[in-house]
Amino acid sequence: RAKSKGRDIYCIFTPDMYQQALKLLQLENDLKRAIERQEFLVYYQPIVCFETGKISGFEALVRWQHPSLGMVAPADFIPVAEETGLIAIIDTWVLQTACQQLRSWQQQAVIDPQISIGVNISVRLFSHPNLLEIIDQAWRDVNLNPRNLKLEITESAIMDNSEAATTILQILRESNIQLSIDDFGTGYSSLSYLHRFPVNTLKIDKSFVNCLEQSPRNIGLISSIISLAHKMEMKAIAEGIETSEQLTVLRELGCDFGQGYYFSQPLDANSALELLALNHKW
Numbered sequence: 001r002a003k004s005k006g007r008d009i010y011c012i013f014t015p016d017m018y019q020q021a022l023k024l025l026q027l028e029n030d031l032k033r034a035i036e037r038q039e040f041l042v043y044y045q046p047i048v049c050f051e052t053g054k055i056s057g058f059e060a061l062v063r064w065q066h067p068s069l070g071m072v073a074p075a076d077f078i079p080v081a082e083e084t085g086l087i088a089i090i091d092t093w094v095l096q097t098a099c100q101q102l103r104s105w106q107q108q109a110v111i112d113p114q115i116s117i118g119v120n121i122s123v124r125l126f127s128h129p130n131l132l133e134i135i136d137q138a139w140r141d142v143n144l145n146p147r148n149l150k151l152e153i154t155e156s157a158i159m160d161n162s163e164a165a166t167t168i169l170q171i172l173r174e175s176n177i178q179l180s181i182d183d184f185g186t187g188y189s190s191l192s193y194l195h196r197f198p199v200n201t202l203k204i205d206k207s208f209v210n211c212l213e214q215s216p217r218n219i220g221l222i223s224s225i226i227s228l229a230h231k232m233e234m235k236a237i238a239e240g241i242e243t244s245e246q247l248t249v250l251r252e253l254g255c256d257f258g259q260g261y262y263f264s265q266p267l268d269a270n271s272a273l274e275l276l277a278l279n280h281k282w
């Protein structure tokens with residue numbers, strides 16, 4: 001019961017809200033069960049180097065193979081997984097699986113030793129007390145060179161606790177792990193912190209790439225992010241490239257890497273290796 005302007009206003013728990021709460025609870029239970037039964041899968045989306053035109057690595061993207069709903073996209077369960085803390089367990093599993101997968105590709109096929117694997121690290125996992133051990137163990141367990149591992153961290157994860165974050169990022173860099181800021185430009189975007197963070201790459205969010213051709217101002221914006229990256233001795237990756245026009249503009253602007261449906265959708269592990277074996281040049 002909330003009082004406002006002298007009148008009593010009753011907060012009504014509508015059937016709608018009840019249904020929604022029920023759905024969330026159901027989702028949380030489903031997620032817990034999914035973790036126990038290992039219903040998750042990792043898909044791999046290629047990242048293309050503009051200088052060579054070839055695949056330089058993959059981003060690992062989680063999928064949930066729900067027994068009745070079918071394939072569930074991260075957008076439909078990651079928010080709940082974040083809220084309940086289950087995301088740290090899921091992320092750890094994705095990290096281990098991705099490291100293992102790349103190592104297995106290295107062992108079963110002749111692949112470029114530079115090929116890297118990018119893994120998304122949620123805010124929850126980034127602030128986990130055992131973060132460094134979890135990451136260390138993931139590459140050590142499968143004997144993967146840490147140079148091949150690239151962690152994608154969002155601006156919000158870093159900014160939530162920027163002092164501690166700087167230390168953690170430094171330790172990770174000292175162990176030769178690569179670091180990217182994911183969805184760059186959509187978070188806090190406080191530029192004052194950037195120079196303190198020892199990151200290798202800025203990933204330009206796909207929302208900027210989407211509307212790239214629509215105005216000179218959009219191009220100006222992307223061009224500025226690319227120069228910013230280069231001036232800070234970082235590389236720039238554009239996500240969400242869907243057309244050859246977008247690719248052309250990004251290349252002209254000096255962007256270093258690209259990722260998007262134009263090159264390939266995220267693929268299951270076998271298809272990803274097949275694509276890699278084609279050695280296609282874009």
Ligand code: C2E
Nearest residue numbers: 061062073074091094120121122240241242259260261262
């Ligand atoms: P993200 O890390 O920015 O990943 C890129 C997303 O863009 C992926 O969506 C990918 O499938 C999608 N994408 C790639 N190219 C294109 C394109 O050309 N057009 C469009 N429209 N989309 C494209 P996905 O796999 O649905 O993942 C969405 C988000 O969920 C990711 O965004 C990331 O923030 C999160 N996520 C995915 N996997 C994980 C994970 O294992 N752990 C955590 N913590 N988050 C994850």
Ligand code: MG
Nearest residue numbers: 059120152182
């Ligand atoms: Mg990412």
Ligand code: MG
Nearest residue numbers: 182183203239
């Ligand atoms: Mg991204």
Ligand code: MG
Nearest residue numbers: 183205206239
């Ligand atoms: Mg994004």
